[in-house]
Amino acid sequence: MIHQYKLNGCNIVLDTYSGAVHVVDDLAYDIIANYEDHAPEQIAAMVLEKYPDVPEQDVYETIGDVDQLKKNGQLFTEDTYKDLSFDLRKRKTYIKALCLNVAHTCNLSCEYCFASQGKYHGARAIMSYEVGKRAIDFLLENCGFHKNLDVDFFGGEPLMDWKVVKQLVAYARGKEKECGKTFRFTLTTNGMLLKDEVIDFLNKEMHNVVLSLDGRKEVHDRLRKTVNGKGSYDFIVPKFQDFVKKRGDKEYYVRGTFTHNNVDFTNDIFHMADLGFDRLSMEPVICDPKEPYALKQEDLPEIYRQYEILAKEMLKREEKGHGFIFYHYMLDLTEGPCIHKRISGCGSGTEYLAVTPWGELFPCHQFVGDESYSMGNIWDGITKPELQNEFKQVNCYSKPECQDCWAKLYCSGGCPANALHATGSLNGNFEFSCDIFRKRIECAIMIKVVESMRAMENDKQAVNK
Amino acid sequence: MKRIVSLNTMDLRESAKHGGHGECQTSCQSACKTSCGVANQKCAEPASR
Ligand code: SF4
Ligand code: SF4
Numbered sequence: 001m002i003h004q005y006k007l008n009g010c011n012i013v014l015d016t017y018s019g020a021v022h023v024v025d026d027l028a029y030d031i032i033a034n035y036e037d038h039a040p041e042q043i044a045a046m047v048l049e050k051y052p053d054v055p056e057q058d059v060y061e062t063i064g065d066v067d068q069l070k071k072n073g074q075l076f077t078e079d080t081y082k083d084l085s086f087d088l089r090k091r092k093t094y095i096k097a098l099c100l101n102v103a104h105t106c107n108l109s110c111e112y113c114f115a116s117q118g119k120y121h122g123a124r125a126i127m128s129y130e131v132g133k134r135a136i137d138f139l140l141e142n143c144g145f146h147k148n149l150d151v152d153f154f155g156g157e158p159l160m161d162w163k164v165v166k167q168l169v170a171y172a173r174g175k176e177k178e179c180g181k182t183f184r185f186t187l188t189t190n191g192m193l194l195k196d197e198v199i200d201f202l203n204k205e206m207h208n209v210v211l212s213l214d215g216r217k218e219v220h221d222r223l224r225k226t227v228n229g230k231g232s233y234d235f236i237v238p239k240f241q242d243f244v245k246k247r248g249d250k251e252y253y254v255r256g257t258f259t260h261n262n263v264d265f266t267n268d269i270f271h272m273a274d275l276g277f278d279r280l281s282m283e284p285v286i287c288d289p290k291e292p293y294a295l296k297q298e299d300l301p302e303i304y305r306q307y308e309i310l311a312k313e314m315l316k317r318e319e320k321g322h323g324f325i326f327y328h329y330m331l332d333l334t335e336g337p338c339i340h341k342r343i344s345g346c347g348s349g350t351e352y353l354a355v356t357p358w359g360e361l362f363p364c365h366q367f368v369g370d371e372s373y374s375m376g377n378i379w380d381g382i383t384k385p386e387l388q389n390e391f392k393q394v395n396c397y398s399k400p401e402c403q404d405c406w407a408k409l410y411c412s413g414g415c416p417a418n419a420l421h422a423t424g425s426l427n428g429n430f431e432f433s434c435d436i437f438r439k440r441i442e443c444a445i446m447i448k449v450v451e452s453m454r455a456m457e458n459d460k461q462a463v464n465k
Numbered sequence: 466m467k468r469i470v471s472l473n474t475m476d477l478r479e480s481a482k483h484g485g486h487g488e489c490q491t492s493c494q495s496a497c498k499t500s501c502g503v504a505n506q507k508c509a510e511p512a513s514r
Contacts, residue, residue, distance in 0.1 A: 019477040028468040058467070065466045073478065074471060084481060097491045148488045148509060184490070330505035333474045337506045338484020342477070347491035364493065409477060410504035415493070441504060452472050 002076060003406035004032060007446045008312055014445065016406050017081070020074040021333060023449050027051055028062050035066055036076065085343045085397035093392060094144030097347070099354040099365045100135055102127040102164060103156040107192045108232055111223045112259060112285050112293060118156025120369035125357035126161050131378070132168040135355045138378040140179055150207075152186045154354075154365055159193035169205050186210065188255075190224070191236035191243075199243050207251060211240050214256040215268020215282075222261060223293070241276055253327060255281040259293035263302045266310045273317070273324045281327035284436060286366075286418060297432065304439050311443040315450055329444040331410075342396075342409045348416055349375065349391025363391055366417030391416065394426050401429040407438045486510055 001016040011029040013022040024032065027047055034043045044059045069075035104125040106118030118124070136151070143149055151172065153165050165187070172183045184207035191211055202209050213236065214220040221231025244252060254277040258265035265282055272280050284303070287294050295303070310326065317323045346352070349363030356368060359378045367373040376383035396402040396413035405411070414433060422430035488509035 017477065019474050021472040021474050023470045023472070025468045062466075062468050065469055069469070069471070073476070077478070080478060081481065096487065146487060148490075150490055327505060332505075332507060333472060335508055336475060337489060337503050337508055338480035339477045340481075340485035340487075341489060341506065341508075342503050346493045348493065351487070352491040352493070412503045444504070449472065453470075456470075 001079070001404070001406055002032070004029060005442055007308065007442060008450070010446055010449050012442075012445060012449055013075070014406065015075050015077050016409060017077040017079050018073050018075075019333070019336075019409065020069075020077075021445060021449065022069070022075070023453065027054055027059070028066070031059070031062055032066060032075070035063075081339060081343055082397060084339065085395060088340065088344045088395070089393050089398070091392075092144075093350040094146055095139060095142045095351060095353060096146040096148070097150035097152070097352040098135060098139050099152045099154050099352070100127065100132060100158075100168070101154050101156065101354060101356050101365065101368060102132065102158045102161040102168075104357050105160055106155060106157045106190070107160060107227065108157070108190050108224055109227050110190075110225070112257060112287050112291070114286055114366065115156060115368070120356075122369055127164055127355075127357040129164050129167050131355075131357065131359045132164055133171055134359060134378045136168060136172050136175065138381070140175060140181065142381070143181065147180070148182050148184060150184045150186065152188070154188050157190055157192065158187055159189050159198060162193065162198065166201060169201075173205075184208075188212065190232070191239050192226075192232065194236075194239040194243060199246060202243075203246055203248070203250065209243075209247070209252045210281075211243065211252065211254045212256070213237070213240060213254050213272060213277075214258070215262070215265065216271045219262045219268055220256075223257075223259070237275060244277060251279070253279050253281045255283070255327075257283050257285050258295075259285040259287075260295050260299060261293050263295070263299050264306060266306045266313070269310060269326065270313065273322075278324040279327075280324055284433075286421070295432070300432070300435060303436060307436075307439050307443045311447050315447060318451075319454075328440045329447055331441075331444045331448055333448055339409070342412055345391075345395035345413050346415060349388055363387075364417060366415070390426060394419075399427050399429060401431075401434075405434070405438075407434075407441050410441045411437055484508075 002013055004013045011024045013024055013032055030047050031043055034046060040063050043063060047059055048056060066075060104119055109117045139149055158165055169185060176182060185205055186208040187202060187206050188210040214224055217233040220233045224232050226232055254272050256268055262268060269280055269282055284295055314323060314326060352364055354362045354365045354368050355378060361375045361377055362368045362373055375387050382388055394413060394416050396408035396411060399413050402408045402413050416426045418430045418433050419428045420426050489506055
């Protein structure tokens with residue numbers, strides 16, 4: 001399977017199963033588009049009519065190049081992963097990551113919060129040290145061969161349970177040597193409770209920190225309000241700036257959510273960049289389609305345009321020496337994830353579980369509160385293996401709609417939580433998300449293409465000097 | 466090749482032979498929390514392939 005598209009002056013051809021990426025001129029682009037369905041003479045006749053100035057020899061040469069790429073396994077590569085995907089579905093999985101919902105409560109009341117202001121449709125609750133400790137032990141008991149264990153402090157607002165977070169980090173660190181494991185911690189915060197002591201601790205212990213900010217003040221304040229209805233922008237931005245200054249080169253993301261209210265979300269991303277943040281993420285809101293701020297199908301063309309604007313602007317800023325990272329445009333073409341990872345799905349319910357403040361287990365944070373997805377608890381373990389099995393089965397090879405999707409090895413089959421909420425089935429497809437996903441990959445690869453071309457150009461100049 | 470430039474990419478079929486240690490982060494962690502997507506994930510042990 002291949003996918004070809006034109007973007008920002010680049011003609012790009014992707015080969016799905018090998019992962020190869022080619023940049024071609026218009027002639028080669030048309031040849032590739034017709035290659036599978038036409039004989040070489042037919043292709044030649046077609047392109048010669050369209051490009052009368054191109055010598056015939058060139059046309060045949062290019063067809064020969066395409067033959068060669070196909071032979072080399074870089075174009076029109078066959079799918080050889082079906083069996084592997086079947087094996088992966090049968091594999092024994094171990095837990096390698098926990099999302100600890102340490103606080104089902106929040107000091108902001110953001111209207112769009114999928115966790116309904118941190119409460120996850122239940123009562124407010126805070127995780128005790130005892131429960132957290134047991135969760136860490138549960139992870140250690142069930143992690144099998146995994147050496148790197150990830151623990152996310154999430155909520156609600158995890159800093160509302162700050163003391164316990166600190167204690168749990170100390171507890172887990174104390175276990176690392178004895179168990180031969182390494183913990184990587186992540187914490188997501190709205191910033192309201194950031195102060196020096198917290199900042200220093202997070203910078204020391206957290207592998208990654210996610211700071212929630214939606215962008216421009218009016219956008220942020222419109223939905224991210226304190227409990228008495230005031231916007232939170234003015235209060236948190238200086239704290240985030242201070243935090244990031246002290247963060248050094250460690251990982252962090254300033255993460256926003258865009259809604260129907262700010263479909264021009266690139267302005268929010270640029271605003272964040274102008275505030276001095278250089279690791280950014282911006283997610284489309286996930287909510288009930290009946291909400292006034294829900295993204296709508298008719299927003300899609302504008303969303304596409306925005307992703308293109310973003311990609312082009314990032315390239316510009318990078319050239320001027322003040323580039324920034326956008327989470328969804330990060331793409332490692334040379335050392336990215338292996339095929340196993342690409343076809344085994346997100347890991348929810350199998351390698352990744354969420355723990356509530358009272359120790360109940362759910363497939364991931366997005367399922368918390370949905371009792372039909374309660375999988376067990378940290379004392380008795382998984383009590384519904386059949387549910388876990390369902391999660392093991394979902395990936396881009398099990399979902400009918402993914403079969404013909406060129407992006408499947410970048411995507412892995414989408415978010416089961418989204419699928420469930422949009423279609424009622426884990427194996428369903430939320431087309432809207434798919435469309436956005438594919439657009440982002442097209443943009444991300446275009447950026448890689450331009451960067452590679454720039455690098456080749458520089459090399460050439462260096463040689464000529 | 467005159468009209469086609471191939472970027473330097475990993476061959477996914479090769480990774481079928483060596484990958485799968487699972488030391489990398491689960492996909493939805495960190496910055497996103499609302500969608501899958503593995504393309505932007507890092508391999509935790511690139512040297513072993
Ligand atoms: S983008 Fe959609 S169709 Fe394509 S692999 Fe992902 S979930 Fe499947
Ligand atoms: S991709 Fe979806 S189902 Fe998977 S962990 Fe993320 S939110 Fe949960």
